[in-house]
Amino acid sequence: MGKVAIDNIETGMVLAADVHDRSGRMLLGAGAELTQKHLVIFRTWGVLEADIVGEGNDESSDAIPADVDPAELLAAEQSLEPLFCHTTRDHPVMLELMKLAALRKVQHVAI
Secondary structure, three states, X not given: OEEEEHHHOOOXXXXXXXXXXXXXXXXXXXXXEOOHHHHHHHHHOOOOEEEEOOOOOOOHHHOOOOOOOHHHHHHHHHHHHHHHOXXXXXXXXXXXXXXXXXXXXXXXXXX
């Protein structure tokens, strides 16, 4: 079982754990086979990831692309800190946004 980002989930995958929205309301139970309708509902209710049967651990979702230098990524994150100073940094959305902004900054400079 492993966490998979909602954008990487495909129809036919099976949930390894219940999926809850941000307020804790259960949207779909473990063992359900996902359909396109489920994915739309997850996105509507702000679900960012789900535990999927047969997927590895969540290290694969946090992997840095091969063409990105980790030192450059760290420098990009540090340069973006002032832009995120008034946010709740431990919120999953803010963490993902910071990661994407830093990756984009590093990849844009490399082009």
